[in-house]
Amino acid sequence: MNNVTTNDSLNTKTTSGKSYARHVQKILKGNYAAAEGAKLARAGFIPAYPITPQTTIVEELSNKVATKELDATYINMDSEHSVFAAAMGAAIAGERVFTATSGQGLFYAHEVLHAIAHFRLPVVICNVGRPSIPWNIWSDQTDSLAQRDTGWVQFYGESSQEVLDSIIQAYIISEELDLPVMVVLDAFYQSHTSENVWVPEQSLVDEFLPPKKLKGGEIDVDHPKAFGGLIAPDKYETFNYRYWVDINKVEDLANKVGEEFGKHFGRKYSAVEAYNITPETKLVLVTISSITSTARGLLPRYPEVGLLKLRLIKPFPKKSVLKALEPLSEDASIVTIERNFLGDKEGALMMEMKRALYGERNIKMYDVYTGLGGKDVPPRTIEKIIVKTLEAPEEISWIDLE
Numbered sequence: 244m245n246n247v248t249t250n251d252s253l254n255t256k257t258t259s260g261k262s263y264a265r266h267v268q269k270i271l272k273g274n275y276a277a278a279e280g281a282k283l284a285r286a287g288f289i290p291a292y293p294i295t296p297q298t299t300i301v302e303e304l305s306n307k308v309a310t311k312e313l314d315a316t317y318i319n320m321d322s323e324h325s326v327f328a329a330a331m332g333a334a335i336a337g338e339r340v341f342t343a344t345s346g347q348g349l350f351y352a353h354e355v356l357h358a359i360a361h362f363r364l365p366v367v368i369c370n371v372g373r374p375s376i377p378w379n380i381w382s383d384q385t386d387s388l389a390q391r392d393t394g395w396v397q398f399y400g401e402s403s404q405e406v407l408d409s410i411i412q413a414y415i416i417s418e419e420l421d422l423p424v425m426v427v428l429d430a431f432y433q434s435h436t437s438e439n440v441w442v443p444e445q446s447l448v449d450e451f452l453p454p455k456k457l458k459g460g461e462i463d464v465d466h467p468k469a470f471g472g473l474i475a476p477d478k479y480e481t482f483n484y485r486y487w488v489d490i491n492k493v494e495d496l497a498n499k500v501g502e503e504f505g506k507h508f509g510r511k512y513s514a515v516e517a518y519n520i521t522p523e524t525k526l527v528l529v530t531i532s533s534i535t536s537t538a539r540g541l542l543p544r545y546p547e548v549g550l551l552k553l554r555l556i557k558p559f560p561k562k563s564v565l566k567a568l569e570p571l572s573e574d575a576s577i578v579t580i581e582r583n584f585l586g587d588k589e590g591a592l593m594m595e596m597k598r599a600l601y602g603e604r605n606i607k608m609y610d611v612y613t614g615l616g617g618k619d620v621p622p623r624t625i626e627k628i629i630v631k632t633l634e635a636p637e638e639i640s641w642i643d644l645e
Contacts (some may be wrong), residue, residue, distance in 0.1 A: 263557065270440070273300040278507070281369075286304075286442060288329075289318070290340075295345070306440045323347075324355060326348075331364060334364035337461035346369075348570045367413045371428055372384045379617065384582045388583045394486065395422075395425045396555075411427045413426055418499060422437040422490065451504070517549070525575055526551045526578065526632055529592055531556065531582075537620060537621065551567055579597065579611065611639075627643070
């Protein structure tokens with residue numbers, strides 16, 4: 244069942260013993276957690292177009308608007324290109340905007356993704372990761388990782404709880420820096436799987452995320468202005484320099500907002516999370532999204548193995564990565580686990596990790612493709628990666644290939 248409250252007590256303890264004041268614990272699928280996050284953030288404009296596997300996000304938001312649970316303008320558009328064009332227009336007018344998409348929908352919106360970013364518009368979206376061709380609707384991160392160069396900030400959620408919490412944090416970051424933010428979750432493994440989620444009271448979120456403030460550059464019919472006109476080369480470079488200055492503030496701001504979120508809600512977040520990375524660690528697994536949970540569950544059986552979870556992917560959190568890997572011996576190895584294929588020898592995580600470590604650390608790095616197109620990555624697959632990398636590593640390998 245969807246949206247089932249498991250306990251009405253605001254202080255009921257979870258199975259792990261944790262409790263969160265001014266929260267209600269619910270069983271939610273990832274897509275419903277994303278919709279809940281947008282509702283709690285008081286998104287005021289929601290353009291929508293259905294595409295599997297994100298459809299239930301916009302369906303649930305439609306229901307919340309229809310039942311007056313959410314005070315927002317909801318519009319069904321004729322395509323994802325139109326969705327993002329409408330999101331751009333509403334953001335220029337000063338609205339707090341949210342939408343969701345997936346796979347081909349994100350690809351179709353590629354042109355407008357650039358426009359939203361370089362118009363410096365604080366839009367937040369949720370992307371449910373799936374691949375392209377051969378046609379496939381299951382879990383893959385190729386769609387979002389292929390959009391790294393559009394200028395959007397990208398966060399990857401490991402759980403439904405993290406997706407809900409990240410959407411709330413995304414609006415703080417987006418509206419402070421005037422940058423668009425994409426929160427990504429895995430198709431089906433997260434989007435259609437039910438989990439225990441602590442949903443905060445609206446008043447608790449309102450204390451953390453204030454109403455959107457207008458900054459004077461929005462559409463004003465009484466004081467007309469032009470948007471998106473032709474710009475000369477010298478000014479174009481200046482616009483990009485200003486963007487560069489602010490995009491380079493994201494990593495520190497993400498860590499600051501994640502820490503403040505922890506103080507306010509009881510769940511702390513950061514750009515990256517490190518587990519068991521010590522001078523004795525022989526191998527570090529680098530993961531994003533739901534594969535992280537599987538890998539973490541194996542760590543007690545492999546005390547020589549550590550884990551680096553990347554939550555912020557774009558801009559890549561170089562400082563946080565280097566700090567997390569600081570205890571690591573030069574004799575250790577790193578293996579990146581890729582649920583993406585971008586038409587190159589290496590996957591996106593290896594490219595980003597090499598870029599971050601270049602000139603800083605001389606650590607052996609290996610790349611593994613697995614789980615593409617939604618193929619399951621069970622514990623035994625992670626164990627194969629660990630054993631292979633420790634005993635007979637290859638620069639690039641495909642695990643469980645059929």
